[in-house]
Amino acid sequence: MTTVSQVIQQKKNSTIFTISPDASIVDAVNLMTTQDIGAVIVTEHQRVVGILSERDCARKVILHSLNAEDTLVSEIMTANVISVRLNNSVEECLTLMTDRHLRHLPVLENEVLVGLVAIGDLVKATIQDQHDLIEQLQRYITS
Secondary structure, eight states, X not given: OOBHHHHHHHOSOOOOOEEOTTSBXXXXXXXXXXXXXXXXXXXXXXXXXXXXXXXXXXXXXXXXTOOTTTOBHHHHSBOSOOOBOTTOBHHHHHHHHHHHTOSEEEEEETTEEEEEEEHHHHHXXXXXXXXXXXXXXXXXHHO
């Protein structure tokens, strides 16, 4: 069973992008655009205080006609961050994401941000696990 720790180790780019709650939405969207990411972790003094996704920006800024230059990240971020730990399984994370309609999960150990997994990372790990299992079964059958 693949763990979050293994998923993070296998990621091509495991850089965690963070932003201050006092940054503007324009700054956050610029960061997400330049880094080609769908969400950014909001931190204050190295403590996770929220998460901001492209979905948040679309739903909360555009639909409410907010000015993205004047609106702060803290005003629209999700403050009740759901996170996982390094020893959580991929299956546990996918269940959590499905049940809570999430696409990104911060990874915390002892309240310290150590990673971020996206649904694509977890699907990729699941496909690899299934591929490995099929190969093992084929070897077993043919031996």
